[in-house]
Amino acid sequence: MKIIIDTDPGQDDALTILLALASPEIELLGVTTVAGNVSVEQTTENALKTLDLAGRTDIPVHAGADRPLLRPAVNATHVHGRTGFEGVDLPPPSRAANPGHAVDFIIRTVMENPPGSITLCTIGPLTNIALALAREPALRERIGQIVMMGCAFSEVGNITPTGEFNVYVDPHAAEMVFASGIRLVVFPLDVTHQLHTSAARLARIEQIPNRIGPVVAAWLRFEKRFEATKYGTDGGPLHDPNTVIWLLRPDLYHGREVNVEIETGSPLTMGMSVVDWWGISRKPKNALFMRDVDVEGVYDLIVDRLSRL
Ligand code: BDR
Ligand code: CA
Numbered sequence: 001m002k003i004i005i006d007t008d009p010g011q012d013d014a015l016t017i018l019l020a021l022a023s024p025e026i027e028l029l030g031v032t033t034v035a036g037n038v039s040v041e042q043t044t045e046n047a048l049k050t051l052d053l054a055g056r057t058d059i060p061v062h063a064g065a066d067r068p069l070l071r072p073a074v075n076a077t078h079v080h081g082r083t084g085f086e087g088v089d090l091p092p093p094s095r096a097a098n099p100g101h102a103v104d105f106i107i108r109t110v111m112e113n114p115p116g117s118i119t120l121c122t123i124g125p126l127t128n129i130a131l132a133l134a135r136e137p138a139l140r141e142r143i144g145q146i147v148m149m150g151c152a153f154s155e156v157g158n159i160t161p162t163g164e165f166n167v168y169v170d171p172h173a174a175e176m177v178f179a180s181g182i183r184l185v186v187f188p189l190d191v192t193h194q195l196h197t198s199a200a201r202l203a204r205i206e207q208i209p210n211r212i213g214p215v216v217a218a219w220l221r222f223e224k225r226f227e228a229t230k231y232g233t234d235g236g237p238l239h240d241p242n243t244v245i246w247l248l249r250p251d252l253y254h255g256r257e258v259n260v261e262i263e264t265g266s267p268l269t270m271g272m273s274v275v276d277w278w279g280i281s282r283k284p285k286n287a288l289f290m291r292d293v294d295v296e297g298v299y300d301l302i303v304d305r306l307s308r309l
Pocket of ligand 2: 007008
């Protein structure tokens with residue numbers, strides 16, 4: 001299957017890219033970057049470094065939006081460190097990003113391929129996707145599906161009491177995506193908070209006999225330092241990789257078709273994902289919203305795939 005990853009690396013974003021590269025079922029057409037965890041200059045550099053690490057300098061990288069549509073930028077350096085990649089020092093990228101804006105790359109790639117054949121895998125704020133939908137309305141019919149890390153239901157928020165980071169940073173963009181009518185598959189905090197990066201799981205990743213395993217383990221160990229303390233769990237959450245893992249093994253997840261809308265008016269609950277789990281509003285269902293995950297199955301798959309790189 002053909003995918004584009006829209007991302008703000010971030011350690012867990014980088015693992016997502018590596019899992020796609022390790023999977024013959026997936027053809028990664030390109031990586032598009034957005035401001036989120038860190039600035040777009042830094043997320044672009046990090047995407048290039050990740051592809052260098054895997055020896056895949058053939059994959060195009062296009063830099064995208066440097067700020068949310070309407071609101072001031074918010075970052076997550078408190079989780080990911082100043083560079084977004086703290087925990088490991090990688091060499092500077094071997095190349096610059098490809099010329100041309102991420103939004104143009106997304107539009108061109110989707111429009112050049114058969115309708116419904118491209119999956120967008122979004123693991124950062126949704127600014128690039130909203131801009132692309134505004135520029136080319138035909139994308140609504142042409143994009144096969146958007147598989148997204150974002151939102152929260154019972155886990156509620158991680159950047160504000162009611163806001164999950166990717167949605168909170170650009171709630172207006174998220175609102176446009178949830179109103180687009182495109183098939184959406186959503187991996188919220190409800191799933192990611194179950195996947196604790198415990199010491200035993202990180203040790204399994206670290207022991208993978210190639211140079212990727214120790215790097216991924218060190219990245220996740222850095223994230224864990226902040227997140228595990230916050231939640232009092234044995235390890236931090238594992239967010240973005242669920243998108244690519246679901247493409248490979250949908251049987252590891254369970255969710256429900258629901259209506260999701262994004263709060264953009266209230267200063268108190270800005271960026272809240274309002275999930276109609278019980279179908280109370282009778283509004284049309286616009287997302288497959290995941291809540292359950294086979295935790296050991298996910299870690300087994302990560303170890304198996306990274307071992308192939
Ligand atoms: C999301 O926020 C970022 O910090 C992570 O990379 C993930 O995409 C989790 O809320
Ligand atoms: Ca991310």
